[in-house]
Amino acid sequence: MKAWLRLRLRLLAAIAALVVLFVAYVSIHPRGASTYVLTIWANQGTLLGFAAIAQFFAVLVRGVDLSVGSMIALTNVAASFLLVGAPVAIAAGVVAVLLLGLCCGLINGLFIVYGRIQPIIVTLATGSVYAGLALLLRPTPGGAINESLSDALTYDISGTPTSILLLAGALLLVAIPLRRTPLGLGMYAIGSAEASAYMTGVRVNAIKLTAYATGGVFAALAGLYVSMVTLTGDAGVGPAYTLNSIAAVVLGGVSLNGGVGSPLGAAVGALILKTISSLMFFSGAPPLAQPFFEGLILAIAIGLGSLGVFRVRNKLDLFNR
Amino acid sequence: MSGSLVELSAVSKNYGGVPALTDVDFRCEAGMVHAVLGENGAGKSTLMKLLAGVIQPSRGALKVDGRIVSFASPRDAIREGIVCIFQELSLAPHLSAGDNIVLAAPRARFGLLTLDAYAKARAALDSVGARNIALGARIGDLSLAERQLVEIAKALVRKPRLLILDEATSALSKQLVEVVFGVVRELRRQGVAILFISHRMHEVDALADRISVFRNGRHVDTFTAGERNHNDIVTMMIGQSLKELFPPRGPAAPRGTPPRLAVNGLRWNGQLNGVDFEVGPGEIIGLGGLDGQGQQQAMHAVFGVLNGVSGSITMDDRPIEGVTPSRAKASSVGLALTPEDRKTEGLVLEMSILDNLRLAALGRAPFGIAGRQPEIDRRLGALIQRMALTYADLSDPVGSLSGGNQQKVVLAKWLALSPRCLLLMDPTRGIDVKTKAQIYRLLRDLAAEGLAIVLQSTDYEELVHLCDRVYVFYAGRVSRVLSGDDLSPGTLLAASMNMSQAAQAAS
Numbered sequence: 140m141k142a143w144l145r146l147r148l149r150l151l152a153a154i155a156a157l158v159v160l161f162v163a164y165v166s167i168h169p170r171g172a173s174t175y176v177l178t179i180w181a182n183q184g185t186l187l188g189f190a191a192i193a194q195f196f197a198v199l200v201r202g203v204d205l206s207v208g209s210m211i212a213l214t215n216v217a218a219s220f221l222l223v224g225a226p227v228a229i230a231a232g233v234v235a236v237l238l239l240g241l242c243c244g245l246i247n248g249l250f251i252v253y254g255r256i257q258p259i260i261v262t263l264a265t266g267s268v269y270a271g272l273a274l275l276l277r278p279t280p281g282g283a284i285n286e287s288l289s290d291a292l293t294y295d296i297s298g299t300p301t302s303i304l305l306l307a308g309a310l311l312l313v314a315i316p317l318r319r320t321p322l323g324l325g326m327y328a329i330g331s332a333e334a335s336a337y338m339t340g341v342r343v344n345a346i347k348l349t350a351y352a353t354g355g356v357f358a359a360l361a362g363l364y365v366s367m368v369t370l371t372g373d374a375g376v377g378p379a380y381t382l383n384s385i386a387a388v389v390l391g392g393v394s395l396n397g398g399v400g401s402p403l404g405a406a407v408g409a410l411i412l413k414t415i416s417s418l419m420f421f422s423g424a425p426p427l428a429q430p431f432f433e434g435l436i437l438a439i440a441i442g443l444g445s446l447g448v449f450r451v452r453n454k455l456d457l458f459n460r
Numbered sequence: 461m462s463g464s465l466v467e468l469s470a471v472s473k474n475y476g477g478v479p480a481l482t483d484v485d486f487r488c489e490a491g492m493v494h495a496v497l498g499e500n501g502a503g504k505s506t507l508m509k510l511l512a513g514v515i516q517p518s519r520g521a522l523k524v525d526g527r528i529v530s531f532a533s534p535r536d537a538i539r540e541g542i543v544c545i546f547q548e549l550s551l552a553p554h555l556s557a558g559d560n561i562v563l564a565a566p567r568a569r570f571g572l573l574t575l576d577a578y579a580k581a582r583a584a585l586d587s588v589g590a591r592n593i594a595l596g597a598r599i600g601d602l603s604l605a606e607r608q609l610v611e612i613a614k615a616l617v618r619k620p621r622l623l624i625l626d627e628a629t630s631a632l633s634k635q636l637v638e639v640v641f642g643v644v645r646e647l648r649r650q651g652v653a654i655l656f657i658s659h660r661m662h663e664v665d666a667l668a669d670r671i672s673v674f675r676n677g678r679h680v681d682t683f684t685a686g687e688r689n690h691n692d693i694v695t696m697m698i699g700q701s702l703k704e705l706f707p708p709r710g711p712a713a714p715r716g717t718p719p720r721l722a723v724n725g726l727r728w729n730g731q732l733n734g735v736d737f738e739v740g741p742g743e744i745i746g747l748g749g750l751d752g753q754g755q756q757q758a759m760h761a762v763f764g765v766l767n768g769v770s771g772s773i774t775m776d777d778r779p780i781e782g783v784t785p786s787r788a789k790a791s792s793v794g795l796a797l798t799p800e801d802r803k804t805e806g807l808v809l810e811m812s813i814l815d816n817l818r819l820a821a822l823g824r825a826p827f828g829i830a831g832r833q834p835e836i837d838r839r840l841g842a843l844i845q846r847m848a849l850t851y852a853d854l855s856d857p858v859g860s861l862s863g864g865n866q867q868k869v870v871l872a873k874w875l876a877l878s879p880r881c882l883l884l885m886d887p888t889r890g891i892d893v894k895t896k897a898q899i900y901r902l903l904r905d906l907a908a909e910g911l912a913i914v915l916q917s918t919d920y921e922e923l924v925h926l927c928d929r930v931y932v933f934y935a936g937r938v939s940r941v942l943s944g945d946d947l948s949p950g951t952l953l954a955a956s957m958n959m960s961q962a963a964q965a966a967s
Binding site: 143148315319324325327328330331332334335336337338339340341342394398399415450451452453454455 | 534553559562765766784809899
């Protein structure tokens, strides 16, 4: 039990931090813990949550994905063309958008796996391409999204925000495969020690490709959800999501060195980030000072997360973390 | 087909023109333990890597069950039932022991790993005597010996047809080695072919049915175990006889001189519970015992790697406090430590031999230009000569050297600082006989020149034959100090298992 807790300390601390921040947020919000406040908060959080899970899959296999934001922008723009018409057409549009995300992720993976190029460079380049493509398709924000679909996904189901249910559903969908299939364990093993995984007969290339492609699908989910919330396609939504998704996975206890963490952690990290910025918005701090305070809180949170360093009794252990 | 499971015919392997294996014919048969002997660089590891699918032969054919096969990756070899336990462990440090084992044999139903798979992992761990390792334990938190057991369990769950053990028990205590050997014998009874590489002759005696000797990339001979004696085998391997392995002991260091390094009441984190030992100039002392009794931590504590150590450490009666490795190596203290794991802690594998040799001395002139320390370079040159370091060019990456030569580089980089006390952590682990002999000779000579040497080792032979005094560790303290006639493999083993009273009563 003690060992179980110790391994999940980072995640539990992140959840505790989220609860504290959330309580602070609803207590200073002028409208309190109403369904309206909850829904707005959850919609924003879910957006970043999907982006963070997309980032998680790249980070899990010891990579990083700087194209998360661009994939969100591109899929968001694609959705603004495709999510109209009869229900069947809309369903086909959703599938097409998810496939687009899958392809983007797969392209990242192909360069990284077969080109043997560092993920940071590959995704910097492909990210530019995806963002450029989105701009070509929609130079100015516009387009239309089916409103009844948007209403169904951005309000609440008897008081519980629909977005939170979507996020929880996505998390459930990936949790078991990650921990209980050769594919998922393979991702953890590759992130932890790629050479060891190869020597064990793990299909390193195929699994890394799968990780990046899965990341693309989650970026597409985020892109779709942006469309649901904003009802338009906007090629400029990307940049903020990329860096925030990296901050979110770190806050959620996912190691940038790979092999450690969970999608739940990534999602919790995203909700923490979103809560911090909402908290700032309603705190009465001057708007221009908000980035300063947001950054400060983020820095403190990350600092707390690395307190474990002081408990290390053998200095050599520091280098293996 | 002649009943051989795996067969190599006329196989050669070159690395960029340098032959590693030349024209090798070799067969492994089912139900037989086949030991492969040879000094480092003889081609043993190349042979293993070929069989395990890590590398492909330059010429010649590899046959399994008489069929010609070619392995593109370890995965292909594993599919044919060829499972290799490498010396460098193949575990993922952030995953649990159970996940690591299950990953090796993902017999997934509907793509899911069943609880059954974890039950099998548990059974495999139990069978190699690792009942105390929890399935949920993170590999990174386990000791080297425990990781080796997990590695062995991981190989077992794959139901190998050919099991390759490459120094797979090098960090295990004697009892655990016996348990693992029991498992190997049971596999042999079930008809598994076993290839066994070890530098420990008594392990080969205990296990092997057939022995093959390799030298300079060629298969010298294969014979039935027991057909030749040790001296013949060693001569076949290196052309040097066994009794030359350990140099004669010099005259005992004059007592009464103050100890060079003295350690008193060392405590740390529940793993050191009041450790005392001392070493004088010209002495070689040994720290021995079963694995994980605090020997390694004692060495690390002296070199300043651990936080929160209490007790006193003195050099020439002067206490040294607040030590870090960079303070410990300063000429005012004069300590040097060669780490247990030379590949990660001893060397920077990608850097050149020369840069590695100069690395320890860099701190002596932190703002100078590297390579502008003629005194250090002169000493390094002399050390390279003295140790007979074998290399092509000093600008080659140090990782291209054989294990024995890598260890010589580690020793040389520290000796260039002219330390007054040398701490050695298992310096001959996984090193061939010839280099071992050279290192023993060097240590004896260094002691004769007045250096104080602390040797922590898992090899009983070298503790008995090389050391003037051995401190036997048990549960974080020194349970017995052996020297002179008391120092024999038997008393050392008894003391390691904390049976000193019984052993004394018996003698």
